[in-house]
Amino acid sequence: MRQMMINGEVINDASDCYIIAEIGHNHQGSVKKAQDMIRVAKESGANAVKFQKRDNRNLYTEALFNKPYDHENSFGKTYGEHREALEFGRSEYESLLAYAREVGITLFATAFDFQSVDFLAALDVPAVKAASGDLKNIPLLRRIAELQKPVILSTGGGSMEDVQRAYDAVMPINPQLALLQCTAAYPCEFGEMNLQVLTTFRQRFPRNVVGLSAHDNGIAMSIGAYVLGARIIEKHFTLNRAWKGTDHAFSLTPEGLRKMVRDLRRIRTAMGDGVKRPYPSEAEPLVKMGKKLVAARDLPAGHTLRREDIAIKSPGGGIEPFDLDNVLGRAVLRPVKKDEDLHFEDLSR
Secondary structure (H helix, E strand, C coil): CCEEEECCEEEECCCCCEEEEEEECCCCCCHHHHHHHHHHHHHHCCCEEEEEECCHHHHCCHHHHCCECCCCCCCCCEHHHHHHHCCCCHHHHHHHHHHHHHHCCEEEEEECCHHHHHHHHHHCCCCEEECHHHCCCHHHHHHHHCCCCCEEEECCCCCHHHHHHHHHHHCCCCCCEEEEEECCCCCCCHHHCCCCHHHHHHHHCCCCCEEEEECCCCCHHHHHHHHCCCCEEEEEECCCCCCCCCCHHHCECHHHHHHHHHHHHHHHHHHCCCCCCCCHHHHHHHHHHCCEEEECCCECCCCECCHHHEEEECCCCCCCHHHHHHHCCCEECCCECCCCECCHHHECC
């Protein structure tokens, strides 16, 4: 049975979708904004919020760290300064973890490097995410797996060979692995989302929860993903799409997140159990819309019914049209008026 548990919440084929509001660096380096986003994500119904942790000095080459970053969304003169302005340290993370516990939502992060894995391990976060860019970074994936916490792996930009390699590296160490279909484009075009990969993942990895890290605009694709078996949905989240930063434009606002949560909760109920059955709520409408067998004209007692003697009309509630052949050739035992219901007890055997 495919199943994962994050901070006490069970995720499996029978469960509601586990919804991750990806805050990333949409907090703009402000703990207050991050707290506001945590609170609103909880109010909107998300199960978890996720941040991104980088040790920028060790993650980037000196050339990239010192590269001028003249961009409308830049928070620094160089790319390194920009990243550092958006990075939270230990005290900020401790504060945010405490706040998340206070409001009742799970908080964890993506680790982009070895130092960040150790950083998150020291904070005892309940799960760790690995980004699409690290799908091929087997040494990092093994380090994350060694924490023996749930591992959520995005697979954007990868082939099935890449996914299999990552799976083979993580599973012997830690079987708590969820695989997310992802297209690492920001935003992602609908034609490149390839949601059918979820079916492929479910068939190829029957022990693992699968999900979708969605960079599209809107919420409809997440609903489709649930129908295809995704039980984790990760969507970028912001309080204001006009805020400075590259991710806000394709992030969900609180209203969008609430609607996505609402629809994902509804779809689980709507999926049902696959057994075709009538429901009590259908009875009255189907009497009005349904059909029955009635006399097409006045019929005297003893008349043997022919096809032209019988009409099929609404409302329903009498002999069903599928019994027409069982009525033909029988005699009526009493006079029957035009449009009057036919009843088997009034017909000869």
